[in-house]
Amino acid sequence: xxxxxxxxxDTASPKGGPNQIIPNWSVAERLLAAVAVKIELPPTQxxxxxxxxxxxxxxxxxxGSPLKGHIRLFYQQGSVAIGATVKAKLRDEGFDxxxxxxxxxxxxxxxxxxxxxxxxxMRGEPGSRYYDCTVRQSRCVTVHYADGMHLDLSPSxxxxxxxxxxxxxxxxxxxxxxxxxxxxxxxxxxxxxxxxRLCPVDQTFSDKYGRMVRDADLQLRDMMKDADSVPVPAHSxxxxxxxAATVGLxxxxxxxxxxxxxxxxxxxxxxxxxxxxxxxAQPGRTIxxxxxxxxxHILTRLVSAKNAGLLIHVExxxxxxxxxxxxxxxxxxxxxxxxSDMRLLLAQLEQxxxxxxxxxxxxxxxxxMFGETVARQVIDSFAAETGETVKSxxxxxxxxxxIFAAPTSVxxxxxxxxxxxxxxxxxxx
Amino acid sequence: MRREWPxxxxxxxxxxxSVMWFGPLIGMERxxxxxxxxxxxxxxxxxxxxxxxxxxxLSPSLVLNFDAEQEAPLPHVxxxxxxxxxxxxxxxxxxxxxxxxxxxxxxxxIPWAARWLACYELWEATGRWHGGGRHQPAGETKDAA
Numbered sequence: 001x002x003x004x005x006x007x008x009x010d011t012a013s014p015k016g017g018p019n020q021i022i023p024n025w026s027v028a029e030r031l032l033a034a035v036a037v038k039i040e041l042p043p044t045q046x047x048x049x050x051x052x053x054x055x056x057x058x059x060x061x062x063x064g065s066p067l068k069g070h071i072r073l074f075y076q077q078g079s080v081a082i083g084a085t086v087k088a089k090l091r092d093e094g095f096d097x098x099x100x101x102x103x104x105x106x107x108x109x110x111x112x113x114x115x116x117x118x119x120x121x122m123r124g125e126p127g128s129r130y131y132d133c134t135v136r137q138s139r140c141v142t143v144h145y146a147d148g149m150h151l152d153l154s155p156s157x158x159x160x161x162x163x164x165x166x167x168x169x170x171x172x173x174x175x176x177x178x179x180x181x182x183x184x185x186x187x188x189x190x191x192x193x194x195x196x197r198l199c200p201v202d203q204t205f206s207d208k209y210g211r212m213v214r215d216a217d218l219q220l221r222d223m224m225k226d227a228d229s230v231p232v233p234a235h236s237x238x239x240x241x242x243x244a245a246t247v248g249l250x251x252x253x254x255x256x257x258x259x260x261x262x263x264x265x266x267x268x269x270x271x272x273x274x275x276x277x278x279x280x281a282q283p284g285r286t287i288x289x290x291x292x293x294x295x296x297h298i299l300t301r302l303v304s305a306k307n308a309g310l311l312i313h314v315e316x317x318x319x320x321x322x323x324x325x326x327x328x329x330x331x332x333x334x335x336x337x338x339x340s341d342m343r344l345l346l347a348q349l350e351q352x353x354x355x356x357x358x359x360x361x362x363x364x365x366x367x368x369m370f371g372e373t374v375a376r377q378v379i380d381s382f383a384a385e386t387g388e389t390v391k392s393x394x395x396x397x398x399x400x401x402x403i404f405a406a407p408t409s410v411x412x413x414x415x416x417x418x419x420x421x422x423x424x425x426x427x428x429x
Numbered sequence: 430m431r432r433e434w435p436x437x438x439x440x441x442x443x444x445x446x447s448v449m450w451f452g453p454l455i456g457m458e459r460x461x462x463x464x465x466x467x468x469x470x471x472x473x474x475x476x477x478x479x480x481x482x483x484x485x486x487l488s489p490s491l492v493l494n495f496d497a498e499q500e501a502p503l504p505h506v507x508x509x510x511x512x513x514x515x516x517x518x519x520x521x522x523x524x525x526x527x528x529x530x531x532x533x534x535x536x537x538x539i540p541w542a543a544r545w546l547a548c549y550e551l552w553e554a555t556g557r558w559h560g561g562g563r564h565q566p567a568g569e570t571k572d573a574a
Contacts, residue, residue: 027458355458358489359550383551386457387559390544400436401454401543413433416540419527421548421562423505423519 024406025208025286027382028353028362032287033212034378035370036247039254041085041095042217045149049080049097052151056143059130060101060121067121072158073102075165077188079253079270082195083242086253097151098140100188102167106157111170111181115141118155138173139184156186165189166319184326188271190318195274199243200283206242245281248290249274252298252345254370259341265330268338272314272324276301292349299342302335311335345369393418433535437465446471447478451487454539456546462487463542467534477507481528482538483517484545490514491549498556504549505562518545522563 025033041049057074060067078098079085085095106114119136122143133144140154156167165187172181253270260267273294280297281290305312311329316322329335351357352365367375389395390403397413398405405412430437430450437452447468453460464485466478477483491514493502506516520541521527528537548560 356460358459358553359457360554363554379554383555383557383559386547386551387561390548390559391561397540397543398455400460401434401539401546402457403543403547404457413540417527417537419520419537419541419544420522420525421505421519421545421558421560422522422565423562424507424565426502427508427510 026288026355027359027404028288029286031366031378031382032251032291033209033247034382035254035366035374036250036287037209037212037216038374038378039086039370040083040213040250041080043213044217045095046080049095049149049151052143052145052149053097053099056099056122056151056153059124060118065121066117067101067103070104071101072104073100075100075102075189077154077192079274081188081192082199082246082274084246084250084253084270084274086250086257095149097149098188099151099153100167100169101153101155102165103155103157110172110178111183112172112174112178114155114170115139115172118153122153136174139169139171157183159185185319185321187316187319187322191271191275191316191322194318195278198278199245199281201243202283205244205286209242209244209247243281244285244287245277245290245294247287248285248294249277251287251291251370252277252294254374255345256338256341258369258371259337263337265334265337266328268328268334269324272312272328273298275314275317275324288349288353292346292353295342295345295349299339299346302339302342306332306335306339430535430539433533434539437539442466442468442478444468444471444474444476444478447476454543454546456543456548457550459489459546459550461489461546465534465538465542477517481521481523482534484520484538484542485515485517486546487515491516492553494553494556496556497552500552500558504552504558505545505560518542519562520545 053074053076057071059065061071062068075081076098077100080095080097085097087095101118103114109117115136115138119134119141122141123131123134125131130143135142135144137152140152143151143153145151154169156169158164159166159168167186167189168183169186170181171184172178252273256268256273276298277290277294280293282293285293301314302312311332312325312335314324316324329338348365348369352362352369354362363375363379366379369375386403393416395403396405397403397416399413430439434450434452434454437450440449440451441447442449445468447466450463450465452463452465454463455461464487465482466485467482468476468479470479491503493513495502497504503513503516505519506513507519509516520538544560548558552558
């Protein structure tokens with residue numbers, strides 16, 4: 001008889017899936033991380049985005065472009081610049097990528113004319129590759145790609161060269177009278193630098209999460225290998241490694257996307273959530289702890305504003321006057337909706353993190369928080385990988401029996417013989 | 430058992446020359462209370478627990494799912510009425526010689542029960558059994574164990 005004993009491992013196999021069994025992480029932590037990996041911009045897509053950004057830059061600065069010679073700089077802003085991008089809507093509809101197109105000057109152009117100029121330059125002549133997939137918005141020009149990715153190009157103008165990236169952007173709704181057009185103070189570049197400087201990165205977490213991202217990305221690249229324009233990311237691990245606070249923020253954004261999907265209203269701005277997350281970011285927290293801490297803080301800030309009869313006000317800490325809540329909440333009803341959302345999320349997190357509850361209940365709560373499709377994929381993948389672990393005997397046992405005991409645990413049990421589950425048929429058959 | 434699983438308590442069984450252990454065990458993270466029944470050969474009696482340790486889940490109760498995609502209504506148990514939720518778990522394949530009376534229950538049966546509980550929780554959530562195994566062929570009785 002062959003005896004099979006477990007093999008102690010403390011590193012994830014590069015062939016593993018996104019839920020790869022990781023010692024020391026609770027089941028909740030593994031599932032939350034796997035959801036985050038599913039919804040975020042993977043390294044391959046990040047590389048594709050960079051390639052598209054470079055192509056657009058070349059397009060706008062090419063001969064014949066009305067903006068040739070008038071652009072100082074292109075840079076990423078928003079979620080993509082802090083590594084917190086999540087899929088745009090409820091399903092696999094791609095990612096919104098924000099790019100600032102910093103102009104050298106605006107001449108005597110009005111906000112509407114600046115936006116129209118960028119729109120024309122981007123769209124080009126009939127027959128151009130961008131002609132049918134470029135849309136003029138109120139503050140940006142959006143380029144839609146067939147795979148669902150959107151690049152939002154916001155024209156901006158630097159205000160003071162001694163205060164880098166303190167800029168204005170332009171607001172002009174085509175359906176409104178022109179007197180309503182305006183410019184808006186912004187320093188998204190400064191906020192990104194501030195966020196990335198202050199957001200705590202735990203190296204152990206970052207390494208583990210980075211491995212999951214790379215593993216998932218390898219699977220994605222396998223799926224996309226026949227596509228024409230899939231670049232290979234040079235350093236996907238650098239893109240994947242990041243703060244548990246940012247992962248918590250991504251999950252809150254995902255929850256927001258789900259809650260607001262059917263409301264047909266403007267939803268809470270990502271940059272506001274990023275700023276609030278940063279206010280309570282601390283090193284050493286798990287994803288779950290960050291989720292609870294950030295959600296609680298958002299709720300506290302919202303309720304505080306409500307109790308004062310106000311709408312929440314969040315400003316760029318690097319640029320007084322750059323108001324992150326200038327477009328949301330529009331009404332107290334919007335604010336009340338988000339208060340309810342945060343209360344619900346906190347209640348669901350309490351259920352999800354309760355180890356006394358059945359895995360079935362916790363899985364259902366995960367679906368309710370982050371969407372049925374993604375959560376179901378994560379649960380199925382987790383179940384399959386855990387099953388493989390059981391079948392292989394490749395696990396330790398804790399003092400109380402858990403098959404997820406950490407190799408470093410002093411109470412971990414000795415190797416266990418392999419077994420084959422058996423059983424009788426249901427007598428009712 | 431006392432050294433490996435001190436949380437299990439030992440009592441005399443209800444039949445002669447048999448014992449019962451009661452204690453908590455975790456598969457993934459949720460704690461279940463189990464009973465383990467085992468006995469020595471006695472007077473030609475053919476109780477199953479005199480051949481293999483019988484593990485039952487006492488609480489929280491197992492949940493029968495007749496709509497499960499696989500292993501409905503309960504995975505890998507020796508179905509035993511009247512309360513099928515208390516059916517003994519089938520933790521090893523008797524035909525494969527994975528267990529005999531010379532082996533430690535603490536180092537085989539209990540760890541296997543932890544594996545079973547983990548797979549049961551996944552089955553409860555997904556309707557699919559991920560732990561592998563096989564079933565008693567038609568005509569083979571559980572006394573074959």
